[in-house]
Amino acid sequence: MEIKQFEYKPLAHYSYAIVDNGEMAVIDPERNPMQYYVYAQEHNAKIVAVIETHPHADFVSSHLQIHKETGAPIYHSKDLGADYEYEPFDEGQSIMVGDIKISALNTPGHSPDSITVVAEKDGKTALFTGDTLFIGDVGRPDLREKAGNMTAKRQELAEMMYDTIQNKFKDLPDGALVYPAHGAGSLCGKNLSSDNSSTLGNERMGNWAFKPQSKEEFVDTLLDSQPFIPSYFGFDVDTNRRGPENLRTSIAKVPLQLNTSINGLIVDVRDETEFKKGHLPGSINIMAVSEDSKFETWLGAIVNPEEPFSIVIKKPDDIENILERVAKIGYEKQVKLVLTLDETAVVESDKLDLTDFKTNPDSYTVVDIRNDSEVAEGKFFENALTIPLNHLRSSLSQIPKDKPIIVHCAGGYRSTAGTSIIESNTDNVQVYDLGENIKDFI
Structure with a gap:
């Protein structure tokens, strides 16, 4: 059983490939599936399953695109209520990937339709816990009050999380590897470790959620001081449940114009120094110059879902990277135009004394x-x-x-x-x- 962890740093997101005997499963894939295709080809493996632990709030998944391009079935809980064709994958159900037995545990708490994926071979166990169990923490329970096929109040989900932590992992071995969908920096939890994996035994010892406590104490701790919720989170839950468009065809629809200006909501992604020297009146500077910057999070926090906007880039060949980053949160359909600046139309920012x-x-x-x-x-x-x-x-x-x-x-x-x-x-x-x-x- 070979496990590969893929990381997308701006969203602190982990996705996974499991390979055995020429077959491969992909778990919680990000919007661009190409890295999984490359990995499968490098390992002479056929992608035979794409598994979603839940409908993600902070990014758009490529599960439907992978299904259409490889023929691999999509597996997730029937409670997700997806609009596309999928195979129900709930407690008591399992599939084989090579000689690996992959089964599901229903682990509600972060969402009512969350599952943990259990992979077992030759006495070794790996747990792909999605946003249920993080390293050092558990997933926040306040993202499903208005979105998804199943909605639930935060108090209700927090109580479900208590029951999940108390009961769902108790029969699994201490040596089981824990692979979450997020690490430190994600808004899907509040105190995530910078470690990218752990063991169940270590989590039982060090994760606050496993410590002896009443349900009331657990719920109070979990609900206290959760981070803010970007406006795009509910939109992405519903996008993932409906089934996102193919990334390549979706971003190809966005037009590019050089040396021009435009009105309306404008997002300028250039470095702040360049922006302050000259930008279109009314534009908002959300920098995307670093591969690690939280551009996607702040774009989705500042610009509302389905709100049209245009994007200013520094040079024409920046368009592909920028649109892919915009598409990570499913906002590419909102982009009216990508443009480089007409320098005669710009204004400067005020300089502080x-x-x-x-x-x-x-x-x-x-x-x-x-x-x-x-x-x-x-x-x-x-x-x-x-x-x-x-x-x-x-x-x-x-x-x-x-x-x-x-x-x-x-x-x-x-x-x-x-x-x-x-x-x-x-x-x-x-x-x-x-x-x-x-x-x-x-």
């Missing part, structure tokens, strides 16, 4: 766009107005316009986006990005 701000802080309105949990740990400026970045576009009326405005986060990436949002909706008031200079005040 840092010395003046340090000398006369009361002469500015300071907007803190960190998350609520970050602000709860302490404010950097006592009189700062706190509006998390994911609420900023809908909360602009709360920001006074009688003073110049300074925007900050914890390190600089989000403040660039926040500054551009306020700037795009504010006339006759200077708006400044404190950026990395926030370090001078921490």
Whole structure:
């Protein structure tokens, strides 16, 4: 039994291939399936199954595309209620991949339709736990109140998670390998470890969820201080349940124009330095210049599902990478146009006099766009107005316009986006990005 873990760092997502005797199963695949095809070919294996542990909220899966391009059946719980053809895969059911027995455990808690995939061969066991059991934590229970075939309140799912942790893993060996769908940095849990795998024995010893506690104590801990929910999460649950389009054909529909300008909602993905030197009026800077940047998360937190927008890129050959990243969260259909700039149509951002701000802080309105949990740990400026970045576009009326405005986060990436949002909706008031200079005040 050979197991390959694939990582997509911006979403802290893990997907898997299991290979044995010329056959391969793919578990929780990301939007682009090519890496799984390459791996199968390198190992002279035929993809015979694609398995979904649940309908994912933070990314769009390629399960339907893999099915159509390889003929491999899709397996997941019947409770998911998918609109496409699939094979029900619930407790008591199993399939063979080579000589590996792969079976399902119904493990609700993160979602009502979650399963854990159990792979067994020659006395070895591997658990693909999806968003149920993470390394050091369990999945959040508050994402299925409005989306999916089965909806459930967070209290109800938290209680299901308690029962899952108490009962579903108890007959499995300590040596069983644990492979989750996410690691540290994912918004699908709150205290995920940076480790990418573990053993069930280690989790029984070190994961808070396995410690002796009442259901009430467990539920209170699980529900407390969960991270914010980006607006795209429910949209992706429903997209995955309906069955996403083929990635290649979907992004091919988006037009490209060079040296032009456009109106409407504009997302400029260039580096902040280039953006501040010249950008289209009204555009929002969500940088996608780093392979590790959280571009997808903030795009899906700032731009609403089904809201049309255009994208500004630095150079024409950036289009493929950018559209694939947009498609990771299923937003490619919303893109009206990808463009490079007509330099005659751009405006510059205001440049902050840092010395003046340090000398006369009361002469500015300071907007803190960190998350609520970050602000709860302490404010950097006592009189700062706190509006998390994911609420900023809908909360602009709360920001006074009688003073110049300074925007900050914890390190600089989000403040660039926040500054551009306020700037795009504010006339006759200077708006400044404190950026990395926030370090001078921490």
